[in-house]
Structures are given as structure tokens and as C-alpha cells.
Amino acid sequence: MNNLPLLFLGIFFTLAFSWTGLILTSQIQFGKLVQTTEVLDEEGNPIEGDPLYPEQIVGLAQQGKQVYLDLGCIYCHSQQVRRPGFGADTERGWGERQSVPRDYILQDRVVLGTMRTGPDLMTIGDRNPSDDWHHQHFYNPQITSPGSTMPPYAFLYRVQEVGVEPHPRAVQIPEAFHPGEGLEVIPTRRADALVAYMKSLRMGYSLPEAPIIEQ
Amino acid sequence: MSIAVQTAPAPSTGPYTSGDEHVRTELSKIDRSMRGAAIFFLISSIFWLMAGTILALIAAIKAHSPDFLGAYEFLTFGRVRSAHLNAMVFGWSNNAIFAVALWIMARLCRNEVRHNGMLYIAGSIWNIAATIGIVGILAGHGTSIEWLEMPKYVTPLLALSYALIGAWGIMAFRFRKGEHVYVSQWFFLAALFWFPWLYTVAQIMIVFIPARGTVQAITNWWFAHNVLGLWFTPMALGAAYYLIPKVLGKPIHSYYLSVLAFWSLALFYNWAGVHHLIGGPIPVWLISAGIVASVMMVIPVVVTAINHHMTVVGSFGAVWRSPTLRFVVFGAMSYTLTSLIGSAMALRSVNEVTHFTHFTVGHAHHGVYAFFTMIMFGAIYFMMPRLLQREWPSATLIHLHFWFCAVGIGIMVVGLHVGGWIQGMMMNDPDIAFIDTVRATVPWLQSRSVSGLFLTLGHIAFAINVFWMLLPANRKVEGPTLLERRKEAEA
Numbered sequence: 001m002n003n004l005p006l007l008f009l010g011i012f013f014t015l016a017f018s019w020t021g022l023i024l025t026s027q028i029q030f031g032k033l034v035q036t037t038e039v040l041d042e043e044g045n046p047i048e049g050d051p052l053y054p055e056q057i058v059g060l061a062q063q064g065k066q067v068y069l070d071l072g073c074i075y076c077h078s079q080q081v082r083r084p085g086f087g088a089d090t091e092r093g094w095g096e097r098q099s100v101p102r103d104y105i106l107q108d109r110v111v112l113g114t115m116r117t118g119p120d121l122m123t124i125g126d127r128n129p130s131d132d133w134h135h136q137h138f139y140n141p142q143i144t145s146p147g148s149t150m151p152p153y154a155f156l157y158r159v160q161e162v163g164v165e166p167h168p169r170a171v172q173i174p175e176a177f178h179p180g181e182g183l184e185v186i187p188t189r190r191a192d193a194l195v196a197y198m199k200s201l202r203m204g205y206s207l208p209e210a211p212i213i214e215q
Numbered sequence: 216m217s218i219a220v221q222t223a224p225a226p227s228t229g230p231y232t233s234g235d236e237h238v239r240t241e242l243s244k245i246d247r248s249m250r251g252a253a254i255f256f257l258i259s260s261i262f263w264l265m266a267g268t269i270l271a272l273i274a275a276i277k278a279h280s281p282d283f284l285g286a287y288e289f290l291t292f293g294r295v296r297s298a299h300l301n302a303m304v305f306g307w308s309n310n311a312i313f314a315v316a317l318w319i320m321a322r323l324c325r326n327e328v329r330h331n332g333m334l335y336i337a338g339s340i341w342n343i344a345a346t347i348g349i350v351g352i353l354a355g356h357g358t359s360i361e362w363l364e365m366p367k368y369v370t371p372l373l374a375l376s377y378a379l380i381g382a383w384g385i386m387a388f389r390f391r392k393g394e395h396v397y398v399s400q401w402f403f404l405a406a407l408f409w410f411p412w413l414y415t416v417a418q419i420m421i422v423f424i425p426a427r428g429t430v431q432a433i434t435n436w437w438f439a440h441n442v443l444g445l446w447f448t449p450m451a452l453g454a455a456y457y458l459i460p461k462v463l464g465k466p467i468h469s470y471y472l473s474v475l476a477f478w479s480l481a482l483f484y485n486w487a488g489v490h491h492l493i494g495g496p497i498p499v500w501l502i503s504a505g506i507v508a509s510v511m512m513v514i515p516v517v518v519t520a521i522n523h524h525m526t527v528v529g530s531f532g533a534v535w536r537s538p539t540l541r542f543v544v545f546g547a548m549s550y551t552l553t554s555l556i557g558s559a560m561a562l563r564s565v566n567e568v569t570h571f572t573h574f575t576v577g578h579a580h581h582g583v584y585a586f587f588t589m590i591m592f593g594a595i596y597f598m599m600p601r602l603l604q605r606e607w608p609s610a611t612l613i614h615l616h617f618w619f620c621a622v623g624i625g626i627m628v629v630g631l632h633v634g635g636w637i638q639g640m641m642m643n644d645p646d647i648a649f650i651d652t653v654r655a656t657v658p659w660l661q662s663r664s665v666s667g668l669f670l671t672l673g674h675i676a677f678a679i680n681v682f683w684m685l686l687p688a689n690r691k692v693e694g695p696t697l698l699e700r701r702k703e704a705e706a
Binding site: 004007010012014015017018019021022023026027029030031032033069070072074075076078080082083086088092098100101102103104105107108110111112114115117118141145146147148149151152155 | 361413486492570576643654
């Protein structure tokens with residue numbers, strides 16, 4: 001092929017075509033979604049005074065997201081719920097409805113994930129709000145989930161000698177996994193942040209385009 | 216067929232030579248002008264290959280034995296796995312592309328190359344940036360954006376370095392001699408334009424000025440899938456289109472099929488990435504568009520397969536004897552297979568099972584390793600003797616390299632596809648506890664670690680051969696190193 005202008009135009013327009021079709025069109029279609037109320041009024045506007053969803057995660061949970069990103073949790077855990085009938089996401093209790101674009105609009109970095117080596121975490125805060133469970137699980141996943149292939153995150157915890165009195169925030173570790181007599185396991189700030197982030201992952205609200213249908 | 220004859224690179228009468236004395240002199244001048252830069256990229260790529268292999272082994276073992284090196288935060292699975300991916304993509308693959316594709320480009324442009332200093336500078340920046348990026352990932356500065364994990368402070372360095380290298384490639388094309396533009400040149404040229412575009416858009420829309428919500432995810436998969444489809448694939452196909460006719464000494468079967476393959480790839484591949492989000496929180500029409508494009512990919516794949524097959528047919532003995540073609544044809548056949556599996560995986564009913572499982576990981580290695588990497592190995596076997604004017608020191612090491620890699624990647628692809636399918640079927644059955652899906656994958660993940668050992672041995676054999684060849688003491692010139700003696704020669 002010696003028609004070089006045609007070659008250059010082709011090279012340019014093929015990629016321009018997909019960029020326009022996939023990305024620019026998405027940006028126009030749903031790149032400016034905002035928070036809304038669970039149901040809309042008769043004119044299709046949010047109802048004044050009702051809480052707005054999705055909720056912004058703040059403070060410690062926001063810092064926990066950073067820990068989630070820097071440890072690469074996304075490579076084994078997704079954060080998306082597929083519709084009932086496609087996969088078994090709802091049957092497994094991972095969400096009462098499918099997740100939709102609006103659920104993600106307040107996240108600086110969207111971590112949908114593409115692997116489920118471990119379970120989906122879109123609603124882990126609804127499913128398991130227990131601090132103790134999460135701390136035990138992060139310290140050594142075998143405590144709560146025998147047979148799990150999740151790595152231990154013991155480096156997020158400080159092992160120290162028990163003082164005059166046990167530390168009020170010491171994690172309860174069963175005998176078989178305990179670092180030793182006279183020692184206790186204390187969460188670092190990053191562990192606390194990660195647990196706060198886990199507890200902030202909730203999807204118990206309806207959205208106008210994705211209502212939770214009571215069974 | 217007259218056109219087809221014109222389009223082929225100068226046919227060679229032997230693996231070493233071109234039939235035409237003049238062409239031979241010209242090519243060796245070009246080879247000499249390119250030698251330093253190509254060897255520089257090649258050595259860099261081999262260091263990255265070894266580093267990436269070690270990281271891969273650590274990640275593979277951790278996937279079934281989580282306590283392995285479990286106390287070290289910088290080696291936690293999520294980081295070491297990303298470090299592996301980036302070492303292979305930005306380190307090994309891109310350096311190999313810079314060595315192989317720029318060299319073939321220079322040869323096809325039939326002009327001695329100039330301004331090689333630019334390549335040394337750009338290549339050094341590239342490798343320094345990649346090193347900082349991977350250390351950054353291990354240190355916890357990674358972005359957790361698939362295929363773009365390197366921290367954003369290395370982005371400007373990578374972009375600058377790529378701009379210099381890409382500009383150099385385009386300049387080589389601009390100052391070409393000779394009338395005809397061969398199919399490999401279209402692939403290289405297109406890829407040299409596509410990669411910076413993809414990289415820039417993805418970095419801006421995800422990292423620097425993030426788009427809102429799941430537009431990020433669409434941009435992410437538009438980028439990540441197109442790095443394979445519009446960067447690795449055209450580079451490897453361009454090399455295959457050059458090497459197969461060149462080594463066999465006959466033209467590519469059909470000019471028109473190669474045109475069709477090029478344009479259908481350019482048109483369909485870049486819409487296909489959305490199939491990574493099937494069932495996800497994005498509009499369904501986008502997913503449908505991605506599925507259509509993924510299925511349409513059957514056209515370029517089958518057309519390329521026919522074209523390569525018809526070129527090779529009747530010369531299988533030569534393919535098996537030539538180290539270059541044994542790797543390249545393995546890669547080309549893997550391209551056909553992995554692409555057809557990929558198209559099938561985009562169908563909703565199949566994707567419902569394979570999505571979120573190790574099946575996808577197996578598929579990724581099928582593409583990047585069994586196809587792309589094997590073709591790059593083959594191209595390096597062709598390139599080195601011509602750059603250095605000496606032969607490969609050991610046929611045994613080439614044998615070991617081929618068999619360890621072929622068997623290794625075979626085990627990995629089969630293990631992860633089967634294990635992933637089982638995982639997906641179990642995951643879709645809500646009566647099976649989730650932890651049982653995890654336990655069921657363990658033996659398959661162990662098979663991946665075994666495959667990793669094979670690949671490591673193959674890479675060690677390859678690296679020894681390359682560095683041995685580079686030793687100035689090695690001056691063996693008794694003719695090409697082949698993997699089997701020709702029967703007629705024995706008689």
C-alpha cells in the first residue's frame with residue numbers, strides 16, 4: 001500500500017472513532033451524574049430534605065481507601081454487583097440490587113476490579129460491620145476463613161508486650177495464631193483506616209434508576 | 216500474484232543472505248548503523264525479563280501459599296503481582312519492541328539510521344523511569360489502575376522518553392528510500408502513533424484529571440485492551456510478516472489478505488476492550504458494542520492465520536529447523552488460538568462463567584506470552600547474528616529455551632483455563648460456599664507455579680546464550696546455528 005495519506009488518515013480515524021464512541025460518548029451520557037434521593041417527585045426532581053445518595057465517604061475511611069489502593073486489594077476483590085440472573089451476585093448476598101454508574105460518582109478512583117479470587121466488596125460494610133472480625137481477618141485470614149488464600153496483613157499490626165493492663169484496643173487472637181504469651185496485637189492507624197473503609201462500603205439505598213425491590 | 220512478489224522483502228537464498236549482492240551490502244550497512252542502539256534495548260529487555268520472571272514466581276507461589284514471604288509488606292501479593300506485570304510490559308516487552316521493531320523498520324526503510332544518540336538517551340530515561348515506577352509500586356505508591364500501576368511521578372519521564380523513541384521511528388520512516396511500503400511498516404507505524412495516544416488519554420482521564428465514576432473504568436479498559444491490541448499485537452504481527460517470508464525466502468501468500476487483516480484489526484480491536492466490563496455498572500449498549508467488536512475480531516485473526524499458513528505451507532521442515540521460525544510460528548499459531556478464545560469469552564453466556572476468574576489471567580498470558588513474547592524471542596534469534604556478524608554459540612541452549620518455554624506456557628494456559636472455568640462454574644452456583652471456590656483453584660494455581668519454573672529455566676537458557684554471544688571471544692562463523700541438520704546436507 002503506497003497511498004500514505006490514506007494510511008495516516010486510517011490510523012488516526014480508527015482510534016479516534018473508538019475514543020469518540022466509547023469514552024467521549026460515555027462522558028456525555030453519564031459523566032456528569034450527581035447525587036440524588038432514593039425516589040423522585042412527580043416532576044422527576046430529587047425530593048427536598050431527603051438524604052442524598054450515594055454518600056460521600058470521609059475521614060478515616062477515605063484514608064483506608066488509600067491503603068486499599070497501595071496494597072493492591074483490587075487484584076483479588078471486585079466492587080460491582082451484577083444484575084440478578086447474570087451470575088449469582090445477589091444470591092450470594094453481595095447486594096440487594098445491581099450497582100449502577102451513579103453509585104461510583106463520588107469516588108476519586110473507581111476500583112471496579114476484574115477478579116474475584118476473594119468475594120465482591122461492594123456491600124461488605126452492610127454484610128460485616130464488625131471491627132473485631134475485620135481486624136482478625138486482616139491479621140491472619142486463616143482465623144476467620146480457614147483455607148483462604150488471602151495474604152496475612154500482620155504488618156498492619158503492632159505486636160507489643162502487655163503492660164500493667166491489657167491494651168484496650170488489643171485484637172482478640174485465638175491461641176493457635178497468637179504471637180505468644182505476654183504479647184498483644186494492636187492495630188496501627190492504617191489497619192484502623194482499612195477497617196473503616198470496609199465498613200463504609202455499603203449499598204443499602206435505592207436509586208431512582210435502581211430501586212431495591214422488597215421481596 | 217505479481218503484486219505479491221513485489222511486496223515481499225528481498226527474498227533470501229539462505230538464512231544468512233539475500234540473493235542480491237547490492238541488497239546485502241545495503242542491509243549490512245543499515246545493520247551496522249543500528250547495532251549499538253538495538254543491542255542496548257535488547258540487553259535492557261533481558262534484564263527486565265529476568266526481573267519480571269522472579270516477581271512472577273513470587274506472585275504465583277503466594278497465590279496458593281499466602282504465608283510465603285508473608286511478613287514483607289513490599290512483597291504482598293497485590294504489589295508483587297503489579298510489579299511483575301509492569302516489569303514485563305514496560306520493561307521486557309517495550310524494550311524488545313524498541314530493539315526489534317525499530318531495527319526491522321530501519322531495514323525496510325532501506326536507509327542507514329542517524330541520530331542514534333537520541334535512542335540511547337531516550338532508552339536510558341525509559342529504563343530509569345520503569346525502575347523507579349516498579350520500586351514505587353513495591354513501596355506502596357501504585358495507583359491500582361490495571362495496566363497503569365506505576366505512580367504518577369514517573370508518567371512524565373515515560374512520556375518524554377517514548378516521545379523521543381516514537382519520533383525517531385517515524386523519522387526513520389520519513390527518510391526512507393525505495394518506493395514500496397511493506398505491510399510490516401504499516402503495523403509499526405500505526406502502533407507508534409496509537410501507543411502514545413492511548414497512554415496520554417488514559418493518564419489524563421484516570422490519574423491527572425479523573426473522569427467521574429465508571430467513565431474511568433471504560434477509559435481504563437479502552438487503554439488496557441488496546442495496549443495489547445494496538446501496541447503489542449501490531450508489533451508482533453509486523454515482525455512475523457517480516458520474518459516468515461524472509462527466512463523462508465518466499466513472498467507472503469497474499470498482499471490483499473494482509474491489507475484486509477490490517478484494516479479490520481485497526482477498526483475492530485479498539486472497540487473490544489469494554490468486554491472486560493460485561494455485567495458491570497455501565498450502559499448496556501457500550502457492552503454490546505464491545506461484544507460485537509470482539510466477535511468481529513475473528514476476521515483479522517482468521518485472515519492473518521490463512522495468510523501465514525499459506526506462506527509457510529510446504530516449508531514446515533525449514534520452520535522446524537530455524538530457531539527464528541520455530542518461535543515465530545509458535546507465536547503466530549498462539550495468536551489465532553488466543554484471539555478466537557478471546558472472541559468467545561466476550562459472549563455474555565461464556566463471560567458469565569469466565570469473568571472474575573483465573574481464566575482471564577490464563578488468557579492474558581496466552582496472548583502476551585505464547586503469542587507476543589514467543590515472536591519477540593524468534594525475532595531476536597534472527598536479529599542478533601545480523602547485528603553482530605556472528606552466530607548463536609549454542610543450539611542446545613536454543614532447544615532448551617524453546618522447550619522449557621513452550622511446555623511451560625502450555626501448562627500455564629491449560630491450568631488457568633481449566634481452573635478458571637471450574638472456579639467460574641462454582642461461583643455461579645450460590646449453593647456452593649465461596650471459600651470452596653477458593654479451595655478448588657489451589658491445585659490449578661500450583662500448576663501455574665510449576666509452569667513458572669519451566670519458564671524461568673527457559674529464560675535462563677536464553678539469557679546465557681545472548682550474553683555468551685555478546686562476548687567478543689565468540690567468533691564462530693561456520694554458518695547459521697540451526698536446530699536440526701538439513702537432511703540433504705547429511706547425504
